[in-house]
Amino acid sequence: MKRVYVNEEWCLGCRLCEYNCAFANSGLGDMVLALKDRKIFPRIHVEGNDSITFAVSCRHCTDPICQKSCIAGAISKADGVVRIDRSKCVGCLTCVLVCPYGALSPGEDGIMQKCELCLENACGAPACVTGCPNKAIVYEERSDPE
Amino acid sequence: MKHYVIIGNGTAAVGCIEGIRSVSADGGITVISAENHPVYSRPLISYYLEGKTDLEKMRYRGEGFYEINGCRVIYGRKAVSVNTSGRTVILDDGSSVPYDSLCVAAGSRPFVPPFPGLETVGKKFGFMTMDDALELEKALSEDARVLIVGAGLIGLKCAEGICGRVGSITVCDLADRVLSSILDADCAAIVQDHLEKNGISFLLGDSVDKFCESKAYMKSGKQIDFDVLVLAVGVRANTELVKEAGGKVNRGIIINCRAETDLEDIYAAGDCTEGYDASTGTNRVLAILPNAYMQGYTAGVNMAGGCSVHDRAIPMNSIGFFGLHMMTAGSYEGEMTEEKIPAGIKRLFIKDGILKGFILVGACERAGIYTSLIRDRTPLDTIDLELTKKVATNLIFSQESRRKKFGGIV
Ligand SMILES: Cc1cc2nc3c(=O)[nH]c(=O)nc-3n(C[C@H](O)[C@H](O)[C@H](O)COP(=O)(O)OP(=O)(O)OC[C@H]3O[C@@H](n4cnc5c(N)ncnc54)[C@H](O)[C@@H]3O)c2cc1C
Numbered sequence: 001m002k003r004v005y006v007n008e009e010w011c012l013g014c015r016l017c018e019y020n021c022a023f024a025n026s027g028l029g030d031m032v033l034a035l036k037d038r039k040i041f042p043r044i045h046v047e048g049n050d051s052i053t054f055a056v057s058c059r060h061c062t063d064p065i066c067q068k069s070c071i072a073g074a075i076s077k078a079d080g081v082v083r084i085d086r087s088k089c090v091g092c093l094t095c096v097l098v099c100p101y102g103a104l105s106p107g108e109d110g111i112m113q114k115c116e117l118c119l120e121n122a123c124g125a126p127a128c129v130t131g132c133p134n135k136a137i138v139y140e141e142r143s144d145p146e
Numbered sequence: 147m148k149h150y151v152i153i154g155n156g157t158a159a160v161g162c163i164e165g166i167r168s169v170s171a172d173g174g175i176t177v178i179s180a181e182n183h184p185v186y187s188r189p190l191i192s193y194y195l196e197g198k199t200d201l202e203k204m205r206y207r208g209e210g211f212y213e214i215n216g217c218r219v220i221y222g223r224k225a226v227s228v229n230t231s232g233r234t235v236i237l238d239d240g241s242s243v244p245y246d247s248l249c250v251a252a253g254s255r256p257f258v259p260p261f262p263g264l265e266t267v268g269k270k271f272g273f274m275t276m277d278d279a280l281e282l283e284k285a286l287s288e289d290a291r292v293l294i295v296g297a298g299l300i301g302l303k304c305a306e307g308i309c310g311r312v313g314s315i316t317v318c319d320l321a322d323r324v325l326s327s328i329l330d331a332d333c334a335a336i337v338q339d340h341l342e343k344n345g346i347s348f349l350l351g352d353s354v355d356k357f358c359e360s361k362a363y364m365k366s367g368k369q370i371d372f373d374v375l376v377l378a379v380g381v382r383a384n385t386e387l388v389k390e391a392g393g394k395v396n397r398g399i400i401i402n403c404r405a406e407t408d409l410e411d412i413y414a415a416g417d418c419t420e421g422y423d424a425s426t427g428t429n430r431v432l433a434i435l436p437n438a439y440m441q442g443y444t445a446g447v448n449m450a451g452g453c454s455v456h457d458r459a460i461p462m463n464s465i466g467f468f469g470l471h472m473m474t475a476g477s478y479e480g481e482m483t484e485e486k487i488p489a490g491i492k493r494l495f496i497k498d499g500i501l502k503g504f505i506l507v508g509a510c511e512r513a514g515i516y517t518s519l520i521r522d523r524t525p526l527d528t529i530d531l532e533l534t535k536k537v538a539t540n541l542i543f544s545q546e547s548r549r550k551k552f553g554g555i556v
Contacts, residue, residue, distance in 0.1 A: 071187055071435045096511075
């Protein structure tokens with residue numbers, strides 16, 4: 001299955017992935033309207049310091065501990081994609097407590113949201129990857145854990 | 147074909163069902179459910195009263211869950227004993243259910259101390275089940291004065307849930323601080339202050355001497371008038387079925403990392419058990435939902451002939467009250483480091499070069515990185531420890547380790 005992978009050496013730390021993610025999931029057609037003068041709540045986050053940067057989003061784990069830990073039964077996995085039913089989530093943040101990758105954070109309303117590979121929104125493929133100017137994040141099939 | 151029986155119909159039971167089916171589609175599963183509901187998210191009963199969810203959304207698994215997984219559920223019946231030689235479970239209507247492999251996932255029940263005069267109290271409630279919440283809801287009114295006995299997670303979640311629907315809430319506890327099982331004194335003080343600002347009153351380090359109708363007489367001599375009483379003192383694991391069948395129990399049913407009891411073909415999972423706590427290396431009752439699911443899953447896999455070991459369980463909690471989030475995990479032994487930030491406080495506990503536990507109040511971003519350090523027993527000399535104390539970030543790991551995490555399949 002295709003996943004989002006990170007090439008840390010190529011990351012410029014420009015945070016375009018964060019903006020593209022927030023826009024793709026805003027449901028709006030106009031990027032200015034969606035993002036201008038607003039605090040954004042993307043599902044991918046750039047971490048780093050002065051010399052290293054990299055983007056972190058859901059790994060869609062083989063054995064997702066967030067799903068097993070969700071107190072609301074709101075997280076499920078089907079066809080390799082880990083999804084959250086926001087209508088069931090109560091924002092307890094147990095998934096944040098257990099995600100070993102620090103990949104999850106709540107949306108503006110305090111309810112959890114997560115990367116679902118843009119399969120549900122209008123993009124159809126991860127907007128973070130499409131918009132990355134330096135191929136620091138890629139969406140591809142990899143077979144072995146190297 | 148094997149026949150599987152599960153006693154209880156909570157999260158551990160679901161884990162068990164999904165564990166069995168991850169290995170085998172064969173064999174029927176009988177679920178004995180004392181509660182008259184399909185499985186629901188127990189921790190959500192306070193959110194229900196708060197109006198943040200509803201009975202439909204509280205369903206822990208979707209419509210058709212039991213049918214899809216080949217389960218027959220016997221609702222409204224309790225298992226009263228297990229006959230190990232005949233391999234049957236006896237129900238409270240006298241009927242018996244044969245098993246080849248059994249999982250006891252019976253959870254816990256409220257512990258109610260023998261308060262003198264409790265029987266004179268009219269409106270008193272526990273807060274463990276959906277039915278408890280629905281009963282309590284009927285007693286709520288704009289001017290009701292509520293007394294909650296127990297300032298633990300369940301009592302305080304109840305307080306938050308009903309706060310907007312009653313006149314006043316007083317919470318009392320024998321302990322001198324709130325959430326005494328998971329917070330130290332300083333962190334508890336921050337949380338208590340926040341709760342007080344949201345209208346909850348406390349009587350701590352004090353306990354009820356006796357009740358008389360709608361009055362509680364405290365040991366300190368204080369008297370509290372109330373209209374509604376909620377008892378959330380503590381819980382006890384349901385161990386009797388296994389104990390009476392000759393299995394080993396302590397504060398919970400004793401299980402190993404494969405979720406096996408010491409009785410043949412009898413497994414146990416969830417709040418009724420005492421299993422391995424990887425943060426202390428000892429057996430403990432870990433009465434939290436993630437553990438119930440994972441133990442149940444492990445039991446199910448092994449019952450169906452697969453191989454699963456659940457040896458990385460630790461105590462951990464993520465709770466919020468009125469917008470203030472806190473997360474705790476592991477055990478608080480060793481040297482403590484502290485980081486104060488505007489949003490809150492972060493305390494890590496380090497021993498023998500390993501992260502043992504943490505308390506985070508209001509500073510919970512990426513906390514799972516800390517949790518994984520405890521669960522994995524990551525040697526702290528392989529990561530950037532100074533940075534770790536300040537902030538949970540993937541920068542603490544080596545580039546090689548990040549390459550595996552973010553460039554590989556995990
Ligand atoms: C108000 C509240 C808030 C909570 N919040 C959190 C939280 O935020 N995070 C967290 O991790 N955990 C939380 N918990 C704890 C969590 O709900 C439990 O850890 C979890 O439900 C345990 O699952 P279980 O399947 O082991 O037991 P249970 O969910 O208790 O299920 C056991 C079932 O077995 C049934 N049963 C018992 N005996 C028999 C019998 N003899 N025959 C047939 N059936 C029987 C019971 O009726 C019950 O339905 C909370 C609990 C409560 C009450």
